[in-house]
Amino acid sequence: MVTQTDLDKSISYEEYFNLIEKLVQEGGTTGNDKSKAFIDYTKLNYSRMKRVFKTTIPSSEVLNTVDCLNDKLTWIVLSESWCGDAAQNLPVLAKIAETNPNISLKIVLRDENPELMDQYLTNGGKSIPKLICLDEKLNELGTWGPRPKFLQDWLHKEKANPTMEMSELKEQFQIWYTKDKGQTLQREMILLLKSWLNKECISI
Template identity: 45%
Template sequence: MKDIIKKSLESTYTYQEYKDLVRSLLAEGKATGPNQSEDITNYSMLNDKRMKRLDKTIKISDQTISAIQNLKEPQTWLVLTEGWCGDAAQNLPVINKMAELNENIELKLVLRDENLELMDLFLTNGGQSIPKLIVLDKDHNALKTWGPRPAIATKLVADYKATHGVLDAQLKEDLQVWYNKDKGKSTQDDFLKLINSSIAQEV
């Protein structure tokens, strides 16, 4: 595992570099990843606008700020993502704002489809779901994971599938409405639980 993680860390992007990559590809009519289509490019374009907006509007709660600033040990937040992924576009701006609060946290992004060995180590219910965040200690040991979406949104998706049998366009719309109302709060709540469990382990 550590060899795969180390290899992936050699091809990471900062948050800004990732956004720049997505935009430069869009300028060529392309998206990240090997599969190219008009739909995927359109999703990427929508996500680019969404992230730009969220970077300006997301607010981090005082409780979250306090908990993150309390982290004393250096750690890397390694996130598997792709530009066309709607859940990534909704959550990366929140994750970035949280990471910026503590110099002990280094946020690094990698493209899923260029790092499938890493992805396969951190599947969600057997699937290559993104975004997937892996918390690494200073020696690159995996401590915690999060993703691909907040726990409440995960339940929303599971309940929809149980009722309708499929994940369709209506679900995407419902999920978008939920994200718009939530404004990053549930992602912060999930990270508070991650952080508090880490602090408890340190003590």
């Protein structure tokens, strides 16, 4: 479970973005792996995050939840600057949270918080981003991650019956993200909020 100590170590999306911007300027990266490859991923993801945040338009369904969603929620997300899925999904989550004052988006770095990460593994792996939704009393309402269901199902199919190299699959994921423009994630989050909170006024 997420504790107040975990929240105390978290940062806002703006602080996270500024951290990545600073790392890019200094030629660095978050996480335990400081190799050139991960530094390059961080640089690429910085550009992705800027583009995704600029081009993501909150859907009418997201905007319509504002009057209905009066519960104070915290979305705490495990992430790292080098993660391509995080770069595509975090800006969309930030856009959703930005439209609703009752949602507080907080980010913690995976490698600096191994005990928390170990509680939220995906099929035994430390896949990120991983979102944990909490109520005001820090009760866990549900989780999401590390990517939209369509991509997660695609990954499972490829692992079961490979048709391409994993590097090519990751490229295909990035192409899908660019075409989708965050619409699938927005829809998934609305459906999850409806189920987590049992809100019939959330219509989708």
